[in-house]
Amino acid sequence: MAPSGPVDPERLEAGVRMLEGMGLRVTTGKHVLDRAGFLAGADADRAADLRRAWCDPEVRAVVCARGGYGATRLLGLLDWEAMARAEPKILLGSSDITALHQAFAVRLGVATCFGPMPASVLLTGDGGPEPRSHEHLAAALFRDRPLTVRGDTVLAPGRVVAPITGVTSRCSPRCAARRTRLAPGEDRADRGRQRGALPRRSDADPARPGGGPRRGRRDRARLVGGVP
Numbered sequence: 001m002a003p004s005g006p007v008d009p010e011r012l013e014a015g016v017r018m019l020e021g022m023g024l025r026v027t028t029g030k031h032v033l034d035r036a037g038f039l040a041g042a043d044a045d046r047a048a049d050l051r052r053a054w055c056d057p058e059v060r061a062v063v064c065a066r067g068g069y070g071a072t073r074l075l076g077l078l079d080w081e082a083m084a085r086a087e088p089k090i091l092l093g094s095s096d097i098t099a100l101h102q103a104f105a106v107r108l109g110v111a112t113c114f115g116p117m118p119a120s121v122l123l124t125g126d127g128g129p130e131p132r133s134h135e136h137l138a139a140a141l142f143r144d145r146p147l148t149v150r151g152d153t154v155l156a157p158g159r160v161v162a163p164i165t166g167v168t169s170r171c172s173p174r175c176a177a178r179r180t181r182l183a184p185g186e187d188r189a190d191r192g193r194q195r196g197a198l199p200r201r202s203d204a205d206p207a208r209p210g211g212g213p214r215r216g217r218r219d220r221a222r223l224v225g226g227v228p
Contacts, residue, residue, distance in 0.1 A: 001029030001049040002040035004096040005068020007119045012065055015118025039070045047077035055086040065119040067095030080107050093117055113140055163197050
């Protein structure tokens with residue numbers, strides 16, 4: 001399903017084939033290919049697809065097709081009580097989907113999966129899936145063992161045990177540091193707490209295709225914190 005930006009049909013088809021190649025049976029959301037400007041359809045339709053998938057007992061994982069912009073607009077439209085009664089399952093996505101990861105942690109008390117999305121360049125680019133991302137995605141979905149997250153720069157040497165939190169930044173660091181307003185439908189509680197968490201930052205350049213529209217800057221502002 002597509003909670004954020006519009007999805008390219010060819011990339012989605014390639015992503016579905018990739019997931020089926022992993023042995024999964026894939027069902028796409030009713031509105032996954034909708035488009036309303038820079039969004040994947042109307043807010044209410046995207047929220048309905050997400051609620052329907054999460055509450056469907058036959059669904060084992062809800063996979064977001066791509067990021068972009070628009071996930072925060074769904075937070076006030078979701079039936080959180082019905083979703084809390086549903087059997088927990090995997091929510092997979094990254095970038096703009098960070099808003100849903102945080103809200104699901106706070107409101108539903110579930111762990112979610114920050115990972116590559118099937119209609120993204122990382123998995124369905126011209127050269128095929130990026131090998132390490134594909135390998136780690138398969139491991140996260142099918143293997144019951146911890147995964148090692150590796151970086152290439154040490155900012156402060158040492159060892160820490162803490163919950164991981166996510167931040168998606170859509171403008172310059174200076175701009176990101178000033179954003180304190182809530183997006184429409186976003187409750188301050190959705191941000192959780194930040195103290196004691198280990199931040200993982202995902203940067204998106206609004207000047208790049210798929211990096212998010214400048215016109216939405218007022219209601220996409222958000223600051224997410226740690227998992228309780």
